[in-house]
Amino acid sequence: MVANFALWSILMLPVLTAGLCLLLGSPKRIMWVVAVGGGGWAVFAGAVACTALSSVSITAARNWLLLDALSAYHMSVLAVVFGASSIYARRYFQGEISAGTLSPSAARKFGALWFGSVAAMASVLLCNNLGFMWVGIEATTLLTAFLICVHITPLSLEAMWKYLVVCSVGVAFAFVGTLLVASAAQALGHNAGDMLLWTVLRADAGGLAPGPMKVAFIFLVVGYGTKAGLAPLHSWLPDAHSQAPAPVSALLSGFILNAALYCIMRYLPLVEAATGEIGWGRQLLVVLGIASMVVAAAFILFQHDGKRLLAYSSIEHMGIITLGLGLGGLGTFAGLWHVLNHSVCKTLAFFSVGWLGQMYGTHDLGRIAGAMRRSPVWGFSFFASVLVLIGVAPFAIFMSELQILRAAVDGHAYVILGIFLGAVGIVFVGALRLVLAPAWGREVIVPKPQPAELGDLLLVFAGLGLLLLLGLWLPVPLREAMESAAQIIRGGP
Amino acid sequence: MNNLVAIEGILIAVILTDLLLLGSSRLRTCIRMVGIQGVVAGLLPILLHHAENPLRAWLLAAGSVAIKGVVFPLLLLRVLRDVGVRREVEPFIGYTSSLMAGVAALIFSLWVGSRVTLPGTSSASSLMIPAGLATILIGLVVIITRRKAVSQVLGYIVVENGIYVFGVSLVGGVPALVELGVLMDAFVAVLLMGIAIHHISREFDHTDVDRLDQLKG
Structure with missing residues (x-):
């Protein structure tokens, strides 16, 4: 009964909030609904996911809905990403609302689709029926x-x-x-x-x-x-x-x-x-993972747009996770850990580059040179999050990549190890070269000032702090939760 | 026995509409072909699964005939009127060559169908799997070789039709709810593509997909 209620609420609350957004007239109010509703949903879904992680899996609707360790782990990642993004969305659109460039109809569309898409993502995680899982994925696209x-x-x-x-x-x-x-x-x-x-x-x-x-x-x-x-x-x-x-x-x-x-x-x-x-299926994943890393490394060298840089970095990190799954054993665990690390860090990086983009009116890294002086909070956050993304120690992404390397060594996959190190090395150099300009470069255009608030500072420090903490010390309950999620992927009892 | 004749007739009709689509430059004709294909393919569950589960068969057939046979063509014809496009101009591969590609896809599918036997597929007709596979491949050919955005939508619908034929051939099949969910997704996808084409023609004054090439690298 409680299980039914909890799982159905995760699915239905965003749908109701989406409806609410359609009824509201002012963009400002809609953005408040996005921030409060999104944050609230994240807390609720996160709490349900933690319950499922710490005890047994939850099923509802005659086994058609299932929240086991694997989906609960992903649900908590979704809660973190969606909650933070909802709170950030209000700040991001604030300037546009006061400048009048966000029309009420565009704001309504944003609010409704924002909550609709989270309902679709949650349904992907919750549906035990593989057909409905597909319907959910297609719904997220739409x-x-x-x-x-x-x-x-x-x-x-x-x-x-x-x-x-x-x-x-x-x-x-x-x-x-x-x-x-x-x-x-x-x-x-x-x-x-x-x-x-x-x-x-x-x-x-x-x-x-x-x-x-x-x-x-x-x-x-x-x-x-x-x-x-x-x-x-x-x-x-x-x-x-x-x-x-x-x-x-x-x-x-x-x-x-x-x-x-x-x-x-x-x-x-x-x-x-x-x-x-x-290991037939895993080999296929190894090939795709390596291919993604290599392609991303090659393209990152030629980027100049901050968001495209982050996009190619996403391809690289999806490749790393896939490679981890393909290696199996310790790699499965490390791949799952990498999911959390990458999602937290990439979310923060997009927040930062988006904010700088609102100030400068461009995402071209050469043209937002000197951004760290103009906006210490978001400029620093962008620089730091890119450093974390390219694998600077002792942050969490470095640690999970290290674990994947260990999995490769355990499996005597030295060719994979070499390609992995090569690709990560190229990404490191390529991305670092690009982000030096926004950090310390000579200013090209004068941005419009958008002072950061205390909330922004908290968001940045929460993100970076979490990544540092997870890199230095992995709490035992989280480790056990990830281990049981990894066990589901590995199969066996 | 009658059933088998009807089923094979439908499958041949599906393949014929595929080929007519490949050979035609008039978008209005192409939309009609895809509509006819939706209707005939939609009737398959009634012939195949009526005995086991009549409710599921009728529900599925009614849903897909209504959406693929009526809603899609009306929607796309309206888009065509709004955008003011009549013909596909100079596809990347000429009509004869794309017909050849279609025939090649058909032969390949027949070959695959003769080699592979899937557990759980109905023995009603050995044409089921080749027809589905050929339709999927021809849909992809349309998406890749045509310039107009409307043609890409048609290709997407043809791929969906192919998957539908393929799915119907499974005995018992996936639950009706899932099939209806899939149909719903296809409906929303085509609707959104229609809206997108509308916006594209307003912003760009054309709907040539190959000229959407500002983003690269």
Whole structure:
């Protein structure tokens, strides 16, 4: 009863708030609803997720909704990213509202789609039925498409069109994969209602026909990999991330990519069990992970736009997580840890570059030179978060990457180790070169002043503090939660 | 036995509409073809699954005929009127070559269909899987080779139709609720693409997707 209430509330509260946003007239009020409603939802969803992490998994609606360690872990990442982004969104649009450039209809559209998309993301995590999980992923594409062009400009329309078409068609392949899994599951003899439930499939995964499962997994990885931005299927990602308003970029990068990877995590134990635990599915992920890292490293060298830099860094980090999953063992744990670290850090980085963009009217890193002097809080935050992203010790991203390296050494995968180090090294040098100008460069244009508030300072320090803390000391409950989530991906008891 | 004739007739109709779509430059005709394809493909569940689960079969058929056969064509014809486009001009691959590509896709699909037997697919017709696969591939050809945004939407719908044919061939299949969710997603996707085309034609004065190339690198 309580479980039913809790899980349904996670899904329904954002839908109701989205409706509320449509009823309001003033952009200012809508942004308050976004901040308060988003923060409140994050606290609630985070609390439910923590309950599920510390005890047993929660099921509701006759097993159609499930919150086990893996989904609860992702739910808490979503809560952090969405809560912070909602609070930040109000600050981000404040200047535009007082300047009158955010029309009431655009604000309504933003509010409604913002909460709609979080409902879709939560449904991806909560649905035990793999078909509905797919419906949820497709719904996130559709709901976030118009968030990219809150301000309709030629560039944002171009980015939105590519996002909509590439992701819809790409994700359609994942549905073919889902159908193939259903066909493989026919042999298990469950009725149609239970056939695609993940828990049911997991229990009998050894009995799934290996041939169809292999084909299915290829389709699933291509489909969900497109949405997760894995190279060579990433073409939509830099455009969408660079054209969206900063809170939306943060949500796209901080969670939507992870939602798609989460789907792959669900299928990995199924295909591994069906093919006899020989690591067939994991090898595929290793290849894609490495490819993403290499492609991202190559493109990062030629960037000059701050948001595109962060977008390519997202491709790199999605590659690192995928590689971790592919290596298995310790790598699975490290990959999951990397999910949290990357999401927190990338969210903060997009907040910072978005704020600087509002001040300078551009995201070109050469033109926002000297930003750290003009806005000590956000300028410092941008510089520091990029340093953390490229793997400076002792922050958490460095530590999780180190664990993935250890997993590679454990598996005697020295070629992978070499490519990993090479790619990370190139990204380090390339990105560092780019962010020196905003930090200390000579000023090119005089920005319009937008003083930071105490809240901004708290947000920055909470983010960086969390990353430092997790790098130095991983609390035991969190470690255990991640370990049990990793155990779900690895399969076994 | 009658059923089998009807099913194979439908599958052939699906493939014919695929090929007509590839060979036609008039967007109005293309939209009609995709609409007809939606209607005939939508009827499949009634023929295939009626005996096991009549409610599911009728629900699915009614939903997909209404959305793919009526709503999509009306919506797209309206977009066409607003935007003022009539023809696909100079696709990247000419009509004859894209027809050839379509035939190649069909042959490939028949070959795959003859090699692969999936557990749990119905034995109603050996054409089911090839027809679905060929339709998916031809939809991709349309998306890749055509310039106008409307054509890309048509390609997306054709891919959806192909997946639908593929999905229907599973005995028992996925739960009806999931299928309806998928249909809902496709509906919203096409609706959003329609709105997006409207905005694109207002901002750019054209709807040529290949000229949306400002973002690169």
